[in-house]
Amino acid sequence: MVEVVAGVLTRADGRVLACRRAPGRSAAGLWEFPGGKVERDERPEDALSRELLEELHIDVLVAERIDRTVTWVDATDIDLATYRVPWDAHGPSSSTDHDELRWLLPAELGSLTWAAPDLPTVQALNFATPMP
Template identity: 50%
Template sequence: MPDQEHTRTRDPDRLRVVAAIIVSAGEVLACRRNPERSAGGLWEFPGGKIELGESPQSALRREIHEELNTAIEVGDQVTIDVTIVEGRAIELTCFRAYLLSTRPSRSTDHDQLIWISPSELERLTWAAPDIPAVRVLVAEARES
């Protein structure tokens, strides 16, 4: 599906972000936020803010390059959910993504990266916005 530009007016109270569920050799990349950042110490899928005029897919490619210094192919949308964190609405859209180069070994926003089986994702302590996608991945792993 081609990238869709977002032309609707931004809701100033809603932070629109994207995350990549990067799949490689049957494992998913989980990233732990640096302690000094908001939600420090919690796990998340890598990604970031959608800039004005950016499609979610282009924002995701840009963010993954900036954070992990790697390129991805963006796949299908897994979830889109709004979570209230500290009084702010965060709209997180998660996409499956596939590496176009080697597995990343470091991140600008995270102090730890691990590759984990989808069935084991629930053993990590996740940031609230990522939990709906974790539930979908765990359910898919149980069905297969």
Template identity: 45%
Template sequence: MEKAVIRVVGAIVERGGAVFAARRNADRSAGGLWEFPGGKVEIGESPEAALRRELQEELSIDISVGPLVERSLTNIGTSRIELACYSAQFCGTDPVSSSDHDAMQWVPLDDLASLEWAPGDVPIISVLPERLHALRTQAEEA
């Protein structure tokens, strides 16, 4: 039986060598685990539009979406999660509350592995410092 595919997007917001992470509410799927904020892509919606919509819904903030940072595929139960993480920046102030999270923090890149991450985010963590460095280098050369 083929697994149901769920397309999900996440925002990688970097500032001063740290990235923004949020811990899912205990009563949610993957409760208590950390993630890059984002959510499901709706039918007919671009990943970038989904990311802007999800962060507005969950964190009440606007973002500008940059290039794709990394993708991961994770099998969870009867579903296959396709996560695409994009570089993003907050427009205005940082989020102060969330409808889906009980904690938010800036995590230094060197400390990412110290948190307990949602399964779909785990593959992203291992390559994130290298991918962010590559994106910065590309931007400087452009």
């Protein structure tokens, strides 16, 4: 089992950051919430802060966990914990692991093709969003 964390960067207008995996990377072309693997003896929140600094060059304060699921991918269980990350600054504008970044409303997330481990979080965000 691989322990992974992801951040749902959330702006005040309710939009969240979706990131498309760059060509040459595993799951290339699929969308995900940014994050990565938890290292040995590392707290998940610390791993997420480290990963967002490495990938998006941003320093964040990790808030509450919003989802945790285990997904079977390529003969491996992926244990993904997803955290809300409030974001009120400009950017991020680039990523080391992604070729496109988009700020979307939760209702718009379903229009993208997501990596399997992130799908439960996409669904949870859609259900948590009040209908107009």
